[in-house]
Amino acid sequence: xxxxxxxxxxxxxxxxxxxxxxxxxxxxxxxxxxxxxxxxxxxxxxxxxxxxxxxxxxxxxxxxxxxxxxxxxxxxxxxxxxxxxxxxxxxxxxxxxxxxxxxxxxxxxxxxxxxxxxxxxxxxxxxxxxxxxxxxxxxxxxxxxxxxxxxxxxxxxxxxxxxxxxxxxxxxxxxxxxxxxxxxxxxxxxxxxxxxxxxxxxxxxxxxxxxxxxxxxxxxxxxxxxxxxxxxxxxxxxxxxxxxxxxxxxxxxxxxxxxxxxxxxxxxxxxxxxxxxxxxxxxxxxxxxxxxxxxxxxxxxxxxxxxxxxxxxxxxxxxxxxxxxxxxxxxxxxxxxxxxxx
Amino acid sequence: xxxxxxxxxxxxxxxxxxxxxxxxxxxxxxxxxxxxxxxxxxxxxxxxxxxxxxxxxxxxxxxxxxxxxxxxxxxxxxxxxxxxxxxxxxxxxxxxxxxxxxxxxxxxxxxxxxxxxxxxxxxxxxxxxxxxxxxxxxxxxxxxxxxxxxxxxxxxxxxxxxxxxxxxxxxxxxxxxxxxxxxxxxxxxxxxxxxxxxxxxxxxxxxxxxxxxxxxxxxxxxxxxxxxxxxxxxxxxxxxxxxxxxxxxxxxxxxxxxxxxxxxxxxxxxxxxxxxxxxxxxxxxxxxxxxxxxxxxxxxxxxxxxxxxxxxxxxxxxxxxxxxxxxxxxxxxxxxxxxxxx
Numbered sequence: 001x002x003x004x005x006x007x008x009x010x011x012x013x014x015x016x017x018x019x020x021x022x023x024x025x026x027x028x029x030x031x032x033x034x035x036x037x038x039x040x041x042x043x044x045x046x047x048x049x050x051x052x053x054x055x056x057x058x059x060x061x062x063x064x065x066x067x068x069x070x071x072x073x074x075x076x077x078x079x080x081x082x083x084x085x086x087x088x089x090x091x092x093x094x095x096x097x098x099x100x101x102x103x104x105x106x107x108x109x110x111x112x113x114x115x116x117x118x119x120x121x122x123x124x125x126x127x128x129x130x131x132x133x134x135x136x137x138x139x140x141x142x143x144x145x146x147x148x149x150x151x152x153x154x155x156x157x158x159x160x161x162x163x164x165x166x167x168x169x170x171x172x173x174x175x176x177x178x179x180x181x182x183x184x185x186x187x188x189x190x191x192x193x194x195x196x197x198x199x200x201x202x203x204x205x206x207x208x209x210x211x212x213x214x215x216x217x218x219x220x221x222x223x224x225x226x227x228x229x230x231x232x233x234x235x236x237x238x239x240x241x242x243x244x245x246x247x248x249x250x251x252x253x254x255x256x257x258x259x260x261x262x263x264x265x266x267x268x269x270x271x272x273x274x275x276x277x278x279x280x281x282x283x284x285x286x287x288x289x290x291x292x293x294x295x296x297x298x299x300x301x302x303x304x305x306x307x308x309x310x311x312x313x314x315x316x317x318x319x320x321x322x323x324x325x326x327x328x329x330x331x332x333x334x335x336x337x338x339x340x341x342x
Numbered sequence: 343x344x345x346x347x348x349x350x351x352x353x354x355x356x357x358x359x360x361x362x363x364x365x366x367x368x369x370x371x372x373x374x375x376x377x378x379x380x381x382x383x384x385x386x387x388x389x390x391x392x393x394x395x396x397x398x399x400x401x402x403x404x405x406x407x408x409x410x411x412x413x414x415x416x417x418x419x420x421x422x423x424x425x426x427x428x429x430x431x432x433x434x435x436x437x438x439x440x441x442x443x444x445x446x447x448x449x450x451x452x453x454x455x456x457x458x459x460x461x462x463x464x465x466x467x468x469x470x471x472x473x474x475x476x477x478x479x480x481x482x483x484x485x486x487x488x489x490x491x492x493x494x495x496x497x498x499x500x501x502x503x504x505x506x507x508x509x510x511x512x513x514x515x516x517x518x519x520x521x522x523x524x525x526x527x528x529x530x531x532x533x534x535x536x537x538x539x540x541x542x543x544x545x546x547x548x549x550x551x552x553x554x555x556x557x558x559x560x561x562x563x564x565x566x567x568x569x570x571x572x573x574x575x576x577x578x579x580x581x582x583x584x585x586x587x588x589x590x591x592x593x594x595x596x597x598x599x600x601x602x603x604x605x606x607x608x609x610x611x612x613x614x615x616x617x618x619x620x621x622x623x624x625x626x627x628x629x630x631x632x633x634x635x636x637x638x639x640x641x642x643x644x645x646x647x648x649x650x651x652x653x654x655x656x657x658x659x660x661x662x663x664x665x666x667x668x669x670x671x672x673x674x675x676x677x678x679x680x681x682x683x684x
Contacts, residue, residue, distance in 0.1 A: 072623075077449035078420050079619060107419035109453055109613075113620060136586060138578075152644035156635075164574070166581045174581065176574040226568025232506070232518040232647050233575075235639065236480075239508045239516065243631040244478060244617045246624020251638060252631075271451075275586045277421060278455060281414075282588020289594075290585040293498075296593060297577065302493035305574050 003328050004320040011036045013331060014051065020338045021055050022065045030091035034121040039321055042312035045186035046122040048327050051334060054088075054120060055342040057262040063087060063118040069095045078103065078110045084117030089141075089268055092117055093126050100272050101133045108277035112270040113245045119143070120263035123163035124177040124306065130272050131165040131173035139163045139177075141241045141268040144254040147181045148221035150231030153208030155221040158250030158264070159185050160237040167275070169287055174294060176305035180234040181222040185260075188214050188222065218260070241269040345670050346662040353378045355673055356393065362680045363397050364407045372433035376463040381663055384654035387528035388464040390669050393676060395462055396430075397684040399604040405429060405460040411437045420445065420452045426459030431483075431610055434459055435468050442614050443475045450619035454612040455587045461485070462605035465505035466519040466648065472614050473507040473515035481505045481519075483610040484584045486596040489523045490563035492573030495550030497563040500592030500606070501527050502579040509617070511629055516636060518647035522576040523564040527602075530556050530564065560602070583611045 005013070011032055018028035031054060039047030057063045067087025071080075080099045084092035092114045103110035123139045130137035143158030161184075163177035179185070182202045191198055192214035203217030204210055211217055224230035242249035247267025248256060256265055279286040297304060323331075334341050347355070353374055360370035373396060381389030399405045409429025413422075422441045426434035434456045445452035465481045472479035485500030503526075505519035521527070524544045533540055534556035545559030546552055553559055566572035584591035589609025590598060598607055621628040639646060665673075676683050 077619070078452070079450040107449065108421040109451065110420070111451055111615075111620075115624065136582065149639045149642070149644040152639065152642040154642050156638050156642065162575075164578045166578075166585075174577070176571075176578070178571050178574070180571075225571050228647065229518075229520050229522075229567050229572070231644075232520070233504075235516070235635070236506045236508075236518070238635050239632055240478065240615070243628045243635065244615065244620045246621035246626060246628060249631060249635050251635065273453075273582070273586065277419070278453070278586045279588035282457065284588060286585045286588060289591060290581055293577070293580050293585065293591050293593065296498050297491045297494065300491070300494040300496050300498065302491040302573075305570065 001325045002322050003325070004322045006320050007036065007040055007316060010039065010321050013335070017051060017331065017334045018054070020335055021058060022339065023058065024066045024068070026068055026091045027065060027087050030094055031088055034090050034125045036321070037125050038122060039323075040313055040316040041309040043122060043309060045184060045190060048323065048330065049186070050120055052342050053263055055334070055339055057118060057120070059339045059342055060262055062257060062262050062265065071095055071099065078107055080110060080112045082112065082114050084114055086116055087118065089114050089117035089119045090121055090125075093129070093268075093270070097129055100270065101130070101135065104135050104272035104274050105277070109271065109273045112272070114268040114270070115245065115247050116265070117268060118263050118265045119268060122177055123161050124165070124175050124309075126270060127163045127165035127175055127177065128173060130270070131167040131175070134167050134169070134274075134276070136167065136273040136275060137163075137165040138271040138273075139268070140237045142238050142248065142250040142253060142266050143185070144257060144260055144264040145251040146185060146222055146260055147224055147234060148204060148208075149235065150224055150228040153204065153221070156251055157224065157231070157234040157238060158253070159222065160234045160241075160250065162233065162237060166290060167287070168291065168294070172306070172310040174290070174304060174306075178225075180224055180230050180237065182225045183222065185222070188217055192218065242266060245269055343667045344664050345667070346664045348662050349378060349382055349658060352381065352663050355677070359393060359673065359676045360396070362677055363400060364681065365400065366408045366410070368410055368433045369407060369429050372436055373430055376432050376467045378663070379467050380464060381665075382655055382658040383651040385464060385651060387526060387532060390665065390672065391528070392462055394684050395605055397676065397681055399460060399462070401681045401684055402604055404599060404604050404607065413437055413441065420449050422452060422454040424454065424456050426456055428458055429460065431456050431459035431461045432463055432467075435471070435610075435612070439471055442612065443472070443477065446477050446614035446616050447619070451613065451615045454614070456610040456612070457587065457589050458607070459610060460605050460607045461610060464519055465503050466507070466517050466651075468612060469505045469507035469517055469519065470515060472612070473509040473517070476509050476511070476616075476618070478509065478615040478617060479505075479507040480613040480615075481610070482579045482583045484580050484590065484592040484595060484608050485527070486599060486602055486606040487593040488527060488564055488602055489566055489576060490546060490550075491577065492566055492570040495546065495563070498593055499566065499573070499576040499580060500595070501564065502576045502583070502592065504575065504579060508632060509629070510633065510636070514648070514652040516632070516646060516648075520567075522566055522572050522579060524567045525564065527564070530559055534560065584608060587611055
């Protein structure tokens with residue numbers, strides 16, 4: 001049995017759950033938007049599944065449910081700075097976005113720094129919010145120590161997502177968003193819940209030995225994607241999205257949190273670039289040149305990243321979002337009990 | 343038998359070779375600097391080995407030996423624009439660097455676009471030129487179609503290097519610089535020269551089937567590192583370092599060049615970021631926070647990227663650069679014959 005909701009209905013329902021749990025009028029709807037966007041796009045690891053983690057983090061006192069993000073008036077030049085005030089990253093991002101877009105159009109490129117935020121969401125909603133304005137976007141953040149650096153034996157780096165978007169006028173943007181670990185932590189969690197072994201090469205156990213046991217993997221360390229290259233990119237994300245912006249690196253975030261079962265606190269770095277400014281005065285049109293390349297990828301049978309997600313979105317927009325009976329009951333219970341449900 | 347040269351002596355000798363081959367007083371010393379830096383750091387694939395490729399590209403008329411790069415006075419905001427005027431990228435980068443550094447310090451971040459350049463060098467010399475000024479650097483460029491996108495069967499992307507640097511006051515910087523293919527094209531070339539098979543997973547043959555034959559690989563396509571994630575990053579580099587900056591993507595560069603045996607023509611994107619600006623007003627020191635992270639990597643026995651290179655550099659600075667007899671004879675022949683040697 002399953003139930004199908006119009007997107008708007010599910011959005012209202014998830015917002016009500018967050019309000020019931022004590023999140024304020026700034027936090028609740030912003031969080032609901034990213035969670036429903038995940039469910040809409042069939043990204044189960046960033047959909048309804050994430051609500052309980054959000055509520056557990058609130059209940060543990062590790063995030064401020066009443067936070068009101070502040071746009072730093074000292075932000076100038078190419079840097080827009082938003083302090084999430086100990087709340088979630090999503091409302092802080094929404095607050096800074098208009099100024100980021102303006103500044104990138106003016107200067108050619110600009111950065112938004114979000115500090116003091118708790119982060120649980122995918123990065124593609126932010127990437128797409130920027131590509132919607134005709135700008136390219138590069139977004140990254142640490143998470144908490146759970147990945148061993150290449151050649152190492154212990155968790156140090158986070159799963160450190162990297163996301164990028166390129167605007168395609170009149171079409172879905174080119175978007176990727178992935179963990180710099182072989183797998184996202186959520187995928188290992190889903191294997192654990194399903195009682196399924198992990199593919200080889202995903203993780204090492206607490207003794208630093210290869211393992212396919214999701215429980216041992218969660219107690220040990222995940223591995224970076226692509227060997228030393230992915231490890232280097234994960235390290236870059238610690239440096240740019242942690243040290244550089246004056247916020248926590250993944251080991252510092254784990255120390256702050258004391259557990260890997262709650263959403264981590266740290267900062268986030270968002271870059272926006274204007275193809276029109278960068279290509280000004282040059283022959284050819286940057287968007288047409290990009291289309292030629294992207295078409296050549298699909299013409300040889302390769303798939304663009306996010307294409308399954310955009311297909312799921314189109315279905316959800318036409319037909320609504322279908323939830324399993326278990327998810328419907330979960331939502332009912334969360335709305336009924338609030339923080340007592342977790 | 344081998345010969346050891348002081349760095350300066352080798353620099354003069356390589357400069358003389360380029361002047362003998364007809365490169366002007368702007369191109370020759372800038373090229374010699376990056377080639378000798380490669381040899382000094384024991385990066386054989388970007389050292390002396392590259393000289394013949396440079397000369398072949400000059401002889402084929404695919405690069406202007408007399409080019410004088412121009413700093414675009416219209417470059418403003420966060421974008422510094424240098425036109426290489428059909429010459430090599432290195433002198434164009436050197437021309438724009440002071441303004442890039444100034445602008446990044448002023449705005450917090452800035453970009454240098456190099457257009458209309460021929461590119462053969464590693465990216466780490468440019469990264470290190472930026473970290474020398476206390477700034478973080480991200481550098482990328484397309485190359486020419488030689489890598490199949492993940493799930494594809496034919497060359498489309500370039501080996502598209504990505505390089506990053508973080509300044510470490512009083513120490514060698516944190517630097518990585520790698521091809522987004524599993525291997526650099528130069529490594530496959532070296533296997534071909536040595537008559538050695540490739541490791542599995544590096545390449546596909548002209549029919550799209552896996553191969554370990556370097557000749558078949560060079561005729562077919564290389565594979566991206568890290569599967570679909572590396573493929574996505576390689577595509578991002580085409581979009582940012584090609585389409586966005588109004589310059590050639592890798593398939594366009596191959597079409598322009600007509601061969602993969604000469605150095606490709608395209609553009610390059612260089613980002614510089616100021617940790618001091620990004621961390622301003624935040625608790626803690628970004629450089630100290632970075633040291634804590636980097637020390638934790640080496641403390642668990644993992645190696646930082648470029649550490650072998652820096653060790654080789656220290657040896658070369660103390661003892662000079664030792665060349666094989668074959669390389670010494672090659673240099674003699676190139677100095678004697680100029681373009682007639684290739």
